[in-house]
Amino acid sequence: MNAATPSPRKEESAQQRWDRIPVLKTGDDYLASLRGRGTRLFLFGELIDEPADHPIIKPSINALRASYDLAIDDPELATAWSPLINDRVNRFLHIVESPDDLVMKNRMQRRMGQITGTCFQRCTGLDTISVLHSITYEIDEKHGTHYHQRYLDFLKEAQRKNILIAAGMTDPKGDRSKRPAEQSDPDMFMRVTRRTDKGIYVKGVKAHMTGGWNQHWICVMPTMNLTEADRDYAVVGMIPGDAEGITYIYGRQSCDTRAMEGGEIDQGNAQYGGQEVLVYFDDVFIPHEHVLMDGEYEFAQDMVARFTAYHRASYVCKTGLGDVLVGAAASIAEYNGLEKVSHIRDKLVEMVHLNETIYSSGIASSHEAKKMPSGIYMNDAMLSNVCKHNVTRFPYEISRLAQDLAGGIMVTMPSEQDLENEEAGEIIRRFLKGREDIPTEDRMRILRLIENMTLGRNAVGYLTESMHGAGSPQAQRIQILRGMEVDKKKWHARKLAGIRQEA
Known part of the structure; x- marks a missing residue:
């Protein structure tokens, strides 16, 4: 089939797309729900037949699964009543009806951490549906859409x-x-390539998408402010x-x-992990029912700014990891018999202080x-940017202190395979022991966890993502500069200094 006669699956209607997804x-x-989808996913240069079963991908799926389990185990925290369907829904799908909804969201995010x-990969989706509530409302107000x-x-x-x-x-x-x-x-930014009576086609790439393959839907949206010349990119x-x-x-x-490799000790955290994917959209069809912006370029900057106000506050999730x-x-200090040493306690206090500063x-x-005109609530932008700016710094210091307490053995320790070897394992169990009553394997497991979070796989979600996710540090500094109201602060200072000025 050529472009003029797309396959039936290509131009599925909105209802057909929903019908393929179970409750x-x-x-x-x-x-x-992830199995048998027929997606095209490359890993290590190979097209993977069933990504849901791949050992590298499974931990990231498990992290998202935990959001379903938490909703069942603690519905007060992880679910909310939805007026849209008159039923309880997962809080990751809930419209923000009050400041308390945002507070409960933060508590849930910390618990998930x-x-x-x-990284449990659901915050971007929640923040996307939050910002779209006000943006779609305001586009309609202006353009009658x-x-x-x-x-x-x-x-x-x-x-x-x-x-x-997922958020693209x-x-x-x-x-x-x-x-x-x-x-x-022209495909360096996602754009509309053509429009039909059924919908639109888009082409481009969305980079390092958090949990992109693990999710059922992807919301694509602009990444920056746009001009009239960029109209086709406002989608x-x-x-x-x-x-x-x-x-x-x-x-x-x-x-x-x-x-x-088999085993689980060397993974540090064998059960859970994060995921980022590069996603190429090659003339992908979107039916009109699922198009929420098409050419209204003047709303792109507001959408990005509001998304970041939600999402930068979402980085309280890192306090759960903290x-x-x-x-x-604290465990490795105890296993080493040093839990009562004053400088050890002081370092733990500093770690907690930094972690709670992020959360606060x-x-x-x-x-x-x-409250926004559409009725939804949005985080205070200044404090949200301060939260994220703290996150670009404090997890690195928390990690440094954890490595300090762990010692060099964290990165020079023999492998799990060596531990399981009869001859080598006997030497390891004897000489890598700390306190006599703590099994050597337990000490190794904690050391590997610290390595995992500060250098290994989950350092992606705790450190680099903390630096660059939702915008790099300079992006927050720009927003803080815009909202710092220096003129008001100068007025208060000059007033107290007795300097005459206009009210």
């Missing part, structure tokens, strides 16, 4: 089906000195993760092949949320 209630339901010790009702209809189905949504925001960008429409390769749409025309390329993580790392550092700014931004 998910449990973690087992979620795992089953404690459970998984990694019908995006907001489309958004509500989509969210109702998402809540009924209990599905996952970051474009490759190409030559950073040029705008999207100026690039020599927001909901696309099934198994839509025809999508190719995934799995991102590498430090020490990722340890998952293929809790795990503090616990690991994030949760403060939720308490100070403001």
Whole structure:
């Protein structure tokens, strides 16, 4: 078939796309929903037949599964009542109706971090549906479009089906000195390639998408402010993760092949991990019902700014990981027989102080949320940016202190295979012991966990993601500069100094 006669699957209607997704209630339901989708995913240069069963991918799936399990185990924390369908829904699919909803979101995110010790890949989807509520409403107000009702209809189905949504925001960008429409390769930013009576086609790439393959839908959206010349790049749409025309390329993580070695000690955290994918959209179809922006370029900057206000406060999730790392550092000190030494205690106090400073700014931004014209609440932007700016720094210091307490053996320790060898294992168990009453294997497991979170696979979610996720440090500094209201502060200072000035 050529481009003029697309396959039936290519131009599926919105309803056909929903009909292919079952209602998910449990973690087992979620795992089953990922199998047999027929997606194209490359890992280590090979096209993977069934990604859901690959040992490198499984830990990231388990981290998302935990969000289903938590909703069952602790519904007060991880679910909320939805007025859209008059039923309880997973909090990761809930519209923010009050500041308290944002506070509960932060508490849930911290708990998920404690459970998984990694990036659990759902915050971007929640923050996407949050920002789209106000943006679609305001586009409709200005242009008389019908995006907001489309958004509500989509969210109702998402809540009924209990599905996952990935955020596709970051474009490759190409030559950073040029705008999207100026690039020599027009696909460096996602764009609409053609429009039909049924919908639109989009082409481009979304980079390092968090949990991209693991989720049922992808919301593609602009990554920066746009001009009239960039009109075709001003597109927001909901696309099934198994839509025809999508190719995934799995991102590498430090020490990722340890998952293929057998055993679990050397992985540090064998059960849970994060995921990033490069996603290529080759003329992928979006039916009109799932198009939420098409050409309204003047709203792109507001959408990005509001998304970051939500998402930068979402980085309180890193305090859950921080809790795990503090616990690991305290454990290795205890296993070494040093838990009562004053400088050890002082370092643990500093780790907790930094961790709670992150949490306090994030949760403060939720308490100070403001109501938008559409009725949804949005985090205080200043405090959200302060939260994320703290996250670009403090996890690195927390990690440094954890490594300090762990000692060099964390990165020079023999392998699990050596531990299981009859001759080598006897030497290891004898000479890598700390306290007499603590098994050597337990000491090795804690050391590997610290390595995993500060240097290994889950350092991706705890450190580098903390630096660059939701914008690099300078992006927060720009937003802080815009909102710092220096003139007001000068007025107060000059008033107290007795300097005459206009009121």
